[in-house]
Amino acid sequence: MIGILRAAVLGFVLLSVVYVLVSIYSRSERREKLEKKFDAGGVEGDRDAYIEMGMQAYKKSLRHRLLWLVYIIPAVVVSAIVYFVNYQ
Template sequence: MAFARLFVFGFLALSVIYIAVSVYSRSVRREKLEKRWAEDHPGDEDSPEREIYIETGMAEYNSSLRRKLILLVYVIPLIAIVAISIIVNVT
């Protein structure tokens, strides 16, 4: 029963961490795109081309490896828990 509790609360905690890291990473990427547009097109902050540029960049981000690597937030702790439990039970 303790393992089930660990699994449920651990999953909830990791989900919160995943959401926070994902939102942060998306906001950093969006900010970089906005800065790059501002450097390339000074004074052009409200044009439809800017929105298209940013949305295209975010679509590329959504299919990037970086976004998929954030899923390691779930994998690494799971591997650590399994490794620790094996080490503790074998020795």
């Protein structure tokens, strides 16, 4: 029983590290895209304000919410494997 809990905690820690890294990467890609769009021209106003508004919109976007799948998919896969191995 302790081994299962230890593996679950280790898995959660590893998935948390993956989530943080993917989140940082995705945020930096979005920021870079906003910067390039502003620098290309056609956008009125302050550059920093434009990027900040774009990042606020990103926080509410579907792409940002889909990052939670980093936790959900492995948990579902492991649960399905345990179920099929033990009960089928």
